[in-house]
Amino acid sequence: MTTIRHEAQVPLTAAGRRFDQALAEMFPDYSRSRLSGWIKSGAVSLDGAQVAARQLLRGGELVRLEVELENEVSSAPEAMALEIVHEDEHLLVLDKPAGLVVHPGAGNPVGTLLNGLLHHDPKLAELPRAGIVHRLDKDTSGLMVVARTLPTYTALVDLLSRHEVERQYEAVVLGTMVAGGTVDEPIGRSMGDRLRQAVRDEEDGKRAVTHYRLRERFRAHSLLQCQLETGRTHQIRVHMAHIGHPLIGDPLYGGGLKLPRGASAELIATLRGFRRQALHAEKLSFIHPATGEDMSFSAERPADQRQLIEALREDLAVHGSEHY
Incomplete structure (x- = not known):
């Protein structure tokens, strides 16, 4: 179990402000909701005393934070071959295969990426969703x-909310497109x-x-590069169908x-068998x-998508630009 300990003095500029508001600025590595919970549980003290979140400050008080992180997920670890492309003490980047579910849920209680991550690093159980900050659909690679740490989790969630994580996908779609463009349409659950x-x-x-760009045009299909500005469930799939x-x-x-x-028998078999x-998340x-470093990763398209293209x-090449 990981213990977090911090000690800091309330800046004089915080005089007259609420305790929870000042705390969020003093400890930006943790979310406001988490800090509020720690105040309520008594894990944060002000001059040695437990106070309410709304307590007004005079400035100069001593803040002590000491909390033992409890497990946030109860799923069982499972040995799993993970394609990890980068790993350090703060985070890891992996290449998920198609067919692997990310989170346990109805119909998929085990055998998920989350289970494999818990086996790879048991301390991930102390983080929300075992450190997973964004997801890919089961059949998206x-x-x-x-x-791998709570501050990193908070920071990555913030980067995603501010659209500062670049996510680039490769998609093969039906129909022959002539140019790229942008789809700006709200998405919600189907009625x-x-x-x-x-x-x-x-x-x-x-x-x-x-945002999408045409890479290649075939006789009845198109190869696209898609860039997410937002990250809604099934976003590329819904927008392209739309x-x-x-x-x-x-x-x-x-x-x-x-x-x-x-179409040749080989192409018919390939299309029917796909x-x-x-959809492949090719760049992150x-x-x-x-560390403040610029991090950029690429993943080669998987074998089935390579064979399809x-x-x-x-x-x-055989038929030229003749359409179906």
Whole structure:
């Protein structure tokens, strides 16, 4: 169990302010809600006494913080082969394979990335969601960052909320696009299906922005580079389907099988056999919360998506720009 200890003097400039407000500025490594909880539990004292969060300060008081971090998650550790591309004492970056669920939930109580992370580093149990600050859908592959300390967790959540984590994806979609663009449409839960998200009006949905660029155009499909400005559930999948170009293989938002005229048996088999959304988180960039370094990571597309793109390229080479 990790013990956190801090001692600091309230600055004179904080005179007349509430204790919880000043504490948040004195200890920015921890969220306001967590500090408020520690005040209530007595883990934070002011001149040796337990006081209320609303206590007004005079400046110059001594603040002591001492808390033992209890486990935030109860899931069992499970041995799992994790593709870790970077690891230090503050965080790790991994390349998640398609098919791996990130969080335990209904229908997936075990065998998730969270279970594997707890086996890799048992102290992650002391962090919310075992340090996972953002997620990828089960059948989306690619890069994720995981915090290993509470200050890093707080900082990464803040970076994500301020859109200062660059997340770049590769997607293969139905239809031939002629140019890139931006989809700026709110997203919320679908009214008719609790498993789906949908473009909603501003009152019912949250702002969602996806930038996309055309990389390659095939006879009946397109290869895109997608950049997330926001990070809503299923965002790229919903936005691409909304503009009429759903992802190949997407079981929730896909538009069915599209075969170019005269497609070879190999291409038909590849398209029919691709049974997940063709989406890969290929690049992740952010400022390291502890060191201030520019961190940038890339992950090669997985074998199934590579095979899919190669098959589409071969079809285009044989048939030219003839469409289906």
